[in-house]
Amino acid sequence: MHTEPNQPSGNAHWRIGVIGGSGIYDLSGLEDVQDIAVQSPFGAPSGPVTLGRIGAVEFVFLARHGAGHRIPPEGINHRANIDVMKRCGVTDLIAISAIGSLREELAPGSFVAVDQFIDRTHGRADSFFGEGLVAHVSLADPVCARLSAHLADAAQAAGARVHRGGCYLAMQGPQFSTRAESRLYRQWGADVIGMTAMPEARLAREAELPYALIGMVTDYDAWREGDHVDVAQVLQVMRGNAALAKATIGQLAARLPQVRTPSPIDHALDGAIMTAPAHRDPVLVARLGAVAGRALRNEG
Ligand SMILES: CSC[C@H]1O[C@H](OP(=O)(O)O)[C@H](O)[C@@H]1O
Numbered sequence: 001m002h003t004e005p006n007q008p009s010g011n012a013h014w015r016i017g018v019i020g021g022s023g024i025y026d027l028s029g030l031e032d033v034q035d036i037a038v039q040s041p042f043g044a045p046s047g048p049v050t051l052g053r054i055g056a057v058e059f060v061f062l063a064r065h066g067a068g069h070r071i072p073p074e075g076i077n078h079r080a081n082i083d084v085m086k087r088c089g090v091t092d093l094i095a096i097s098a099i100g101s102l103r104e105e106l107a108p109g110s111f112v113a114v115d116q117f118i119d120r121t122h123g124r125a126d127s128f129f130g131e132g133l134v135a136h137v138s139l140a141d142p143v144c145a146r147l148s149a150h151l152a153d154a155a156q157a158a159g160a161r162v163h164r165g166g167c168y169l170a171m172q173g174p175q176f177s178t179r180a181e182s183r184l185y186r187q188w189g190a191d192v193i194g195m196t197a198m199p200e201a202r203l204a205r206e207a208e209l210p211y212a213l214i215g216m217v218t219d220y221d222a223w224r225e226g227d228h229v230d231v232a233q234v235l236q237v238m239r240g241n242a243a244l245a246k247a248t249i250g251q252l253a254a255r256l257p258q259v260r261t262p263s264p265i266d267h268a269l270d271g272a273i274m275t276a277p278a279h280r281d282p283v284l285v286a287r288l289g290a291v292a293g294r295a296l297r298n299e300g
């Protein structure tokens with residue numbers, strides 16, 4: 001099926017997008033479940049989305065690496081994934097990721113509510129905008145503090161050990177870091193490491209979606225003498241933590257305020273578009289219908 005679900009009326013109602021990373025290929029506890037394939041002008045998303053609700057809160061789930069984890073970090077079409085979330089009327093976007101720890105105190109098994117990023121990825125399509133429609137959004141605070149606090153509270157209520165705040169180093173992969181890189185990233189002030197949150201977080205902001213990332217620490221990367229991450233280690237910790245991540249989503253649904261008050265991120269594109277109307281590329285403008293339609297319609 002290639003339909004788009006109805007948009008929520010206004011934004012007073014939460015419709016939470018969830019992008020599940022390694023080990024999180026579905027959500028549990030959803031009611032009225034429907035799988036739909038949504039098309040995007042930015043190409044193929046990672047797969048169909050699953051729509052459902054837990055109580056009054058609606059969810060739209062997408063597995064970042066696709067069914068069976070077939071898409072590598074550098075092959076993820078983040079633009080299509082975020083565009084599809086917008087087309088599904090998502091109001092806020094949660095990312096769940098496996099992450100390596102660059103700090104002794106962030107032990108495997110614990111969760112980190114990430115609030116900053118250093119981006120070392122390259123060659124990934126990292127903006128919806130470009131020639132014919134130029135825009136510059138602020139990324140100073142790339143995570144929505146409100147959503148991140150709700151998510152951290154929910155993870156804690158589900159029984160997770162949660163660290164609030166942390167800087168995520170987005171590496172290119174798919175190989176894990178060298179020891180020298182891992183130690184360098186510690187010196188840079190990074191706390192955790194992964195391969196997927198960029199450009200996902202950038203694109204969420206361009207699409208005016210409040211974004212929060214909860215990372216599940218699976219390993220100590222490669223900075224400790226005599227120890228280095230491998231997939232077996234990641235999978236072993238994830239097997240223990242996937243249920244906790246899913247329970248976090250259930251707790252979030254139970255704890256979110258009934259009414260979603262507006263977020264400044266809902267208007268992140270206001271004042272960000274530089275290109276004069278007469279110089280805009282109509283093809284790009286049309287592609288950006290879901291991402292920037294609100295901002296383009298409301299220009300004064
Ligand atoms: C299986 S370890 C490497 C893999 O796991 C993380 O993915 P995600 O953020 O989608 O959970 C990491 O970024 C790598 O892609």
Ligand SMILES: Nc1ncnc2[nH]cnc12
Nearest residue numbers: 098099100194195221229
């Ligand atoms: N050490 C690590 N480096 C990059 N991505 C990861 N995902 C989980 N652990 C990781």
